[in-house]
Amino acid sequence: MGDVAIRVRGLRRSYGDLQAVRGIDLDVERGQVFALLGPNGAGKTTTVEILEGYRARSAGEVSVLGHDPARRERSLRERIGIVLQSTGVDPYLTVRETVELYAGFYPRPRDVREVLDIVGLSEKLDARVLRLSGGQQRRLDVAIALAGDPQLLFLDEPTTGFDPGARRQAWEVVRNLASLGKTVLLTTHYMDEAQNLADRVAVMARGEIVAEGPRRRSGIGTSRTRRSGSGSPRTISRCRPSSPRPRSGPPTATSCSSPTRPGSCTRSPVGRSGRGSSSRGSR
Ligand SMILES: Nc1ncnc2c1ncn2[C@@H]1O[C@H](COP(=O)(O)OP(=O)(O)OP(=O)(O)O)[C@@H](O)[C@H]1O
Ligand SMILES: [Mg+2]
Numbered sequence: 638m639g640d641v642a643i644r645v646r647g648l649r650r651s652y653g654d655l656q657a658v659r660g661i662d663l664d665v666e667r668g669q670v671f672a673l674l675g676p677n678g679a680g681k682t683t684t685v686e687i688l689e690g691y692r693a694r695s696a697g698e699v700s701v702l703g704h705d706p707a708r709r710e711r712s713l714r715e716r717i718g719i720v721l722q723s724t725g726v727d728p729y730l731t732v733r734e735t736v737e738l739y740a741g742f743y744p745r746p747r748d749v750r751e752v753l754d755i756v757g758l759s760e761k762l763d764a765r766v767l768r769l770s771g772g773q774q775r776r777l778d779v780a781i782a783l784a785g786d787p788q789l790l791f792l793d794e795p796t797t798g799f800d801p802g803a804r805r806q807a808w809e810v811v812r813n814l815a816s817l818g819k820t821v822l823l824t825t826h827y828m829d830e831a832q833n834l835a836d837r838v839a840v841m842a843r844g845e846i847v848a849e850g851p852r853r854r855s856g857i858g859t860s861r862t863r864r865s866g867s868g869s870p871r872t873i874s875r876c877r878p879s880s881p882r883p884r885s886g887p888p889t890a891t892s893c894s895s896p897t898r899p900g901s902c903t904r905s906p907v908g909r910s911g912r913g914s915s916s917r918g919s920r
Contacts, residue, residue, distance in 0.1 A: 672824070702789060
């Protein structure tokens with residue numbers, strides 16, 4: 638595998654007649670922040686959940702840290718952290734109790750205080766989850782994903798629905814993860830988010846990768862794009878950051894989810910349910 642964390646070739650997923658993912662190729666290097674950018678319905682979540690082992694693929698080859706995620710091996714689940722697009726945790730637990738609960742299911746968990754420091758929730762250690770703001774709840778989602786000290790993190794729309802300030806704070810969390818040497822695959826609707834955070838960006842639309850390239854200081858990518866799937870990815874050299882990269886500010890994460898909404902998706906730690914730090918069944 639060398640230094641490749643994720644390798645995807647010819648990945649396809651259909652739901653009945655709908656081809657949600659149409660033969661995509663991806664390579665994510667270890668230690669890289671990789672953004673999958675695309676509009677609603679592009680196939681981002683389908684792709685990410687296949688890589689997480691929560692969704693079955695129709696065709697293609699997938700390797701995540703050297704494993705086929707479809708096998709749902711514990712040795713892989715222990716090395717990945719997942720922030721779902723929509724999640725739920727027990728609203729009556731405190732922040733500390735929540736992270737400790739998940740940390741307890743991993744062989745080499747990260748210290749809870751360290752985890753909360755990374756996501757900027759140290760001051761909320763003893764607050765109940767139901768008292769957290771939406772942005773703080775999303776940070777807690779990231780903290781849970783970090784509890785097992787994973788090498789690879791999947792963040793599905795970590796900032797959707799957040800105001801600009803909260804998004805910038807969320808970016809700091811992702812930068813913290815990158816500085817710890819974690820590999821991060823995130824999805825986003827926002828070009829500026831991809832430009833600000835990712836080492837490499839793939840643009841997805843209608844189930845295909847239509848452009849891919851490295852982000853450079855001056856923009857996303859210029860020359861190193863490649864073909865993937867049946868489409869013809871183009872260069873994304875026109876992309877330019879719309880604002881300077883923020884250098885400081887308190888870390889946060891964001892989001893779109895309703896983590897404590899009764900009846901919403903609930904998490905199941907790795908040791909209990911055989912899943913990672915989330916709760917979706919394989920589909
Ligand atoms: N379980 C499912 N059954 C049937 N169709 C599905 C299912 N999940 C997703 N789809 C369809 O597959 C396509 C891709 O959905 P997906 O959730 O992967 O997109 P996405 O890029 O994550 O979108 P968003 O940005 O809105 O989260 C959409 O047309 C969606 O309606
Ligand atoms: Mg999605």
